[in-house]
C-alpha cells in the first residue's frame with residue numbers, strides 16, 4: 001500500500017503521516033526531507049539559492065524516485081507537490097491520496113511559529129498577513145487538492161479516522 005498525504009502547509013501531513021506509517025507498519029517518507037537529504041541543504045536554503053522553479057523540478061524528480069523505490073510507503077508530500085509537474089497524476093495513479101483539509105484559522109495558529117522555515121510563507125509578517133497568504137494559496141490549490149479520492153477535515157484527521165476511511169474506500173472499490 002502507498003498512502004499519500006496532501007494539503008496546505010500546517011495541515012499535519014508530516015505529523016499524521018508518521019503516525020499512520022507506524023500504525024500500518026510501513027516505511028514513512030517525508031518528501032521535503034528526501035529533497036533536503038539529496039541536496040544537503042534546507043528547503044529554505046534551496047529556495048533562497050536556486051528559486052522555486054528549481055525546487056519544483058527536484059521535488060518532481062524525488063517524488064518519482066520514492067514511488068519507484070517503495071511499493072509500500074506513507075508519504076507526506078509538500079504543500080505544493082500536487083500542483084506542479086503532473087505530480088498529482090503520479091499520486092493518483094500509484095496509491096491512495098488523502099487530502100487533509102484544515103481551516104485556514106487553524107493553519108494560522110499552527111504556523112505562526114513555524115512559518116520562518118517555510119519559504120513561501122516567511123515573508124508574511126504577522127497573523128493577518130499570514131492568513132491572507134494562506135487564503136490566496138489555498139484558493140489557487142483547491143482545484144488540485146479536491147481531486148484526492150480521500151479527504152478528512154479539521155479535527156477528524158486522526159489515525160483511527162483515516163484507517164476507517166481507507167478501509168471503507170478499499171472495500172467499496
Ligand SMILES: Nc1ncnc2c1ncn2[C@@H]1O[C@H](COP(=O)(O)OP(=O)(O)O)[C@@H](O)[C@H]1O
Nearest residue numbers: 007008009010011012013014015016076110114
Ligand atoms: N492534528 C494536529 N493538531 C494540532 N497541531 C498539529 C496537528 N498536526 C500537526 N500539528 C502541528 O502543526 C505544525 C505543522 O505540522 P506538520 O505535520 O509539519 O504539517 P505539514 O507537514 O502539513 O506542513 C506542527 O507544529 C505540528 O506540531
Ligand SMILES: O=C(O)C1=C[C@@H](OP(=O)(O)O)[C@@H](O)[C@H](O)C1
Nearest residue numbers: 008009010032078079080118119
Ligand atoms: O506549500 C508549499 O509550496 C511548500 C510547502 C512545504 O512543505 P509543507 O507543506 O510540509 O510545509 C515545502 O515543500 C516548501 O516549503 C513549499
Ligand SMILES: [Mg+2]
Nearest residue numbers: 013014076077
Ligand atoms: Mg511537512
